[in-house]
Amino acid sequence: MRYLDKQSIEYIAIGAAFLGTGGGGDPYIGKLMALSAIEKYGPVRLYSVDEIEDEDFFIPSAMMGAPSVLVEKFPKGDEFVKVFQKLAKYLGREKITGTFPMEAGGVNSMIPIVVAAQLNLPLIDCDGMGRAFPELQMVTFNLDGISAAPIAITDEKGNIGIFETIDNKWTERLARTATVEMGASALVSLYPTTGAQIKKSGVHNIVTLSEQIGEIISSKNRDAKDKLEQLLSLTSGYELFQGKITDVIRETKGGFNFGKMNLEGIEMNKEEQMKVYFQNENLLAEKNGQVIAMTPDLICLVDYETLLPVTTESLKYGKRVRVIGLPAHPKWRTEMGIKTVGPRYFGYDYDYAPIEELISKAVASHV
Amino acid sequence: MRYLDKQSIEYIAIGAAFLGTGGGGDPYIGKLMALSAIEKYGPVRLYSVDEIEDEDFFIPSAMMGAPSVLVEKFPKGDEFVKVFQKLAKYLGREKITGTFPMEAGGVNSMIPIVVAAQLNLPLIDCDGMGRAFPELQMVTFNLDGISAAPIAITDEKGNIGIFETIDNKWTERLARTATVEMGASALVSLYPTTGAQIKKSGVHNIVTLSEQIGEIISSKNRDAKDKLEQLLSLTSGYELFQGKITDVIRETKGGFNFGKMNLEGIEMNKEEQMKVYFQNENLLAEKNGQVIAMTPDLICLVDYETLLPVTTESLKYGKRVRVIGLPAHPKWRTEMGIKTVGPRYFGYDYDYAPIEELISKAVASHV
Structure with missing residues (x-):
C-alpha cells in the first residue's frame, strides 16, 4: 500500500492519457477533478493486486460516452459517488472494499480516485483494459465471462438507470442509448468484481505504469529524444x-x-x-x-x-x-x-x- | 369485489380497445393472453376504488412502444410478472396490494389481468388515462405530481432496466430509448401508487366501463344502429x-x-x-x-x-x-x-x- 499524493496524480493523469490512445478523456480535466477531491478528503491509498483478498468486493467507476462532450459538461463531482453507491445498494452490499479504473485515460484514470477519496476507500492498481476502448464489453473481465451488469448509470442532472442484461453486448447497447439520451456522456459503475476475479482477469499495475510514464513525460531539462527512448x-x-x-x-x-x-x-x-x-x-x-x-x-x-x-x-x-x-x-x-x-x-x-x-x-x- | 370471468375479459378487451382510440394494442392478442392466464391460475378479483384503503400500495403493468411490433413479438407471458416483481423488490416492498392498468387498450387492459392472475392479486377498477396516450407522462397521476419512476422495463429476451429520474418527461425519454433499443416494444411497471393516490388521481371505473362497452358491441341479433345508440x-x-x-x-x-x-x-x-x-x-x-x-x-x-x-x-x-x-x-x-x-x-x-x-x-x- 502506498499513498497517492498530488504529484502522483499529475503523473497518473498524463500517463493514463498516453495509454488512453486518444480516448479516456482530457488529462487536464481529470487531474483537476482528482486534485480537488484529495485536497478536500486527503490522499488516496493505492493497493497492489497482491495485497487484496479473494473475497474482497470492488466496484469500478468510469465515464461513458463521447469524451469531447465531457469537456463541455464538467461533472459537479458528487455523481461519481452517487452512481457507485446506487450500484452497491442495488447489489445489497453494505461494504464495498474499494474501487479501480475500467480503462486508462485522462479522465477515466481519475474518476476512481475521486470516488476513493470521497468514500475513503482504497484504489486498486489494476484496470480492465490496460489502455482505453470505446465499448463496455471491451474489457478483459468480459473475456473471462464476467458480467458488466448490473450497471448503474447517471447524468449531471440527477437521472439514474440500472440495467441487468443477458450479456455484455446488451449492457453496452442499453447503457449506450441511455448515455446518448443523457447528452452523449454519462457516469457509470459496472463490472462489480471480487478480489479473485481481479487477480485472474484484470490488467495489473496499470496505475503504477501510468505514473511512471507520466513521470518520464513530465521530467524537466531533458530533450524529447532522451525522454522518448526511456518511454x-x-x-x-x-x-x-x-x-x-x-x-x-x-x-x-x-x-x-x-x-x-x-x-x-x-x-x-x-x-x-x-x-x-x-x-x-x-x-x-x-x-x-x-x-x-x-x-x-x-x-x-x-x-x-x-x-x-x-x-x-x-x-x-x-x-x-x-x-x-x-x-x-x-x-x-x-x-x-x-x-x-x-x-x-x-x-x-x-x-x-x-x-x-x-x-x-x-x-x-x-x- | 367481483370476479372477472372469461366473458368479462372478452368484453373488457373489446371495450378497452374502443377507448384506446386506435392504440393500446390489439384486443384479440390481449384477450388470448388474459384468457390463458385465468385458465391456468383462476379468475381475477376486481375491486372498485371505494373498496381499497388509503395505505394500500399498487403497481400498474403495461406495454410500452409501437403496438404494431407487439403483434410480431408476442410475449412469453412471464415478463409481466418479472418486471412487476423487479420493481417491487427495487422499492423494498414485500407486499404489493394489487395492480391496475395504465391505459385503456386491447393489450394494455389485459396485461394487469395476467399479472393479477399469476400473482393472485386484486385488479383495481381504475387506470391513469381513461383512454390511451402514446407517452408515459400522459397520465392523470402526473397531473397531480405523482412520479412515474422508479420504472422497471423488460424485453422478451430477459434484459431489464430500472430508471429513477428528475421528472416524468425524463422517465419517458429514458424508457423510450430503452424500448426502441429493445426492439420498439417493451413491458413496464411504473407509477407505483398508494390507495389514496388512486382515489384522488386515477380514472375510476374504467374496467367496468370497458366491459359495458364491450358487451354492447358484442351483443348478438341487434343492428349496428341500435347498438351504436346505446354506446x-x-x-x-x-x-x-x-x-x-x-x-x-x-x-x-x-x-x-x-x-x-x-x-x-x-x-x-x-x-x-x-x-x-x-x-x-x-x-x-x-x-x-x-x-x-x-x-x-x-x-x-x-x-x-x-x-x-x-x-x-x-x-x-x-x-x-x-x-x-x-x-x-x-x-x-x-x-x-x-x-x-x-x-x-x-x-x-x-x-x-x-x-x-x-x-x-x-x-x-x-x-
Whole structure:
C-alpha cells in the first residue's frame, strides 16, 4: 500500500492519457477533478493486486460516452459517488472494499480516485483494459465471462438507470442509448468484481505504469529524444511516425467520437504520409498506405516536443506530433481478445497482426 | 369485489380497445393472453376504488412502444410478472396490494389481468388515462405530481432496466430509448401508487366501463344502429363520420406508430371527407377540412357493421368504418391536462376546443 499524493496524480493523469490512445478523456480535466477531491478528503491509498483478498468486493467507476462532450459538461463531482453507491445498494452490499479504473485515460484514470477519496476507500492498481476502448464489453473481465451488469448509470442532472442484461453486448447497447439520451456522456459503475476475479482477469499495475510514464513525460531539462527512448524502453514501444496533422474528419455519433486524421511526415518521415482512424480511441494507423499498427495494439499520439499525450478531441490542424505504437496486453492477443477488439470488430478489413511483425515487415521492405 | 370471468375479459378487451382510440394494442392478442392466464391460475378479483384503503400500495403493468411490433413479438407471458416483481423488490416492498392498468387498450387492459392472475392479486377498477396516450407522462397521476419512476422495463429476451429520474418527461425519454433499443416494444411497471393516490388521481371505473362497452358491441341479433345508440348514450359520444379508408400513411419511428388516414364519406357522409392523424392513438380529426375533434377528446374508429374497434396497426384500404368522438375525462380538460396532452403538445397548431363545442359549431354552420 502506498499513498497517492498530488504529484502522483499529475503523473497518473498524463500517463493514463498516453495509454488512453486518444480516448479516456482530457488529462487536464481529470487531474483537476482528482486534485480537488484529495485536497478536500486527503490522499488516496493505492493497493497492489497482491495485497487484496479473494473475497474482497470492488466496484469500478468510469465515464461513458463521447469524451469531447465531457469537456463541455464538467461533472459537479458528487455523481461519481452517487452512481457507485446506487450500484452497491442495488447489489445489497453494505461494504464495498474499494474501487479501480475500467480503462486508462485522462479522465477515466481519475474518476476512481475521486470516488476513493470521497468514500475513503482504497484504489486498486489494476484496470480492465490496460489502455482505453470505446465499448463496455471491451474489457478483459468480459473475456473471462464476467458480467458488466448490473450497471448503474447517471447524468449531471440527477437521472439514474440500472440495467441487468443477458450479456455484455446488451449492457453496452442499453447503457449506450441511455448515455446518448443523457447528452452523449454519462457516469457509470459496472463490472462489480471480487478480489479473485481481479487477480485472474484484470490488467495489473496499470496505475503504477501510468505514473511512471507520466513521470518520464513530465521530467524537466531533458530533450524529447532522451525522454522518448526511456518511454519506449519502459513500454516496449515503437516510434511509428513524426508528422504534422493536415486533416481531421470528425463526427460525434451514437455517443462516440468517430474520425480519421491525415499526417504529413516531418523530420525522420519527410515526404511520407500517415492516416490514423479512431472511434474515441485510435484504432488503426497506415503509413504510406500500409498498415503499421492496429487494434488492440496501442496507437498513441504525443506532442512532438513535450511528448504530452494528444487526445482525439484535441486534434488540431498543423499540430506536430509523434505517433507511438505499443504492443497490447497479452489478454487482448488471444483469439477471444481479437474477436472482441480486433480490427474486424471495428469494420476494418484486416486480420490482426502484432505491431512487432508489422514493424519488421516494414523495415524489411525498406531494405 | 367481483370476479372477472372469461366473458368479462372478452368484453373488457373489446371495450378497452374502443377507448384506446386506435392504440393500446390489439384486443384479440390481449384477450388470448388474459384468457390463458385465468385458465391456468383462476379468475381475477376486481375491486372498485371505494373498496381499497388509503395505505394500500399498487403497481400498474403495461406495454410500452409501437403496438404494431407487439403483434410480431408476442410475449412469453412471464415478463409481466418479472418486471412487476423487479420493481417491487427495487422499492423494498414485500407486499404489493394489487395492480391496475395504465391505459385503456386491447393489450394494455389485459396485461394487469395476467399479472393479477399469476400473482393472485386484486385488479383495481381504475387506470391513469381513461383512454390511451402514446407517452408515459400522459397520465392523470402526473397531473397531480405523482412520479412515474422508479420504472422497471423488460424485453422478451430477459434484459431489464430500472430508471429513477428528475421528472416524468425524463422517465419517458429514458424508457423510450430503452424500448426502441429493445426492439420498439417493451413491458413496464411504473407509477407505483398508494390507495389514496388512486382515489384522488386515477380514472375510476374504467374496467367496468370497458366491459359495458364491450358487451354492447358484442351483443348478438341487434343492428349496428341500435347498438351504436346505446354506446353513444353510455359514453356521451357522437358519431362523427361514416366512411371508407382510402389512404393510410404510416411510419414506425422512435418507438411509435405515426400516421394519417384519409376517409371518403359513405351513407350519411356521402361526398364528404375526413382526415385522422395519429401517434399510436388517434389525435385529431378533420371533417371537410374543419377540425371536428381533437386530443384529449377520444377519436374512436369502429367497423361500420360490427362496431368492433379498429386499431391504428390494422387500418386497411377500403375498410368501412364509423368514427366516434367522446369527451375526455374532466382531468384532461384542465389547463395542466391540455398542456400535457392537448393538440399543441403533439405539434398541431390549434387551441383545444371541446368536442361538444366543435360539434355544435359544425351543426350551426351546416344550417
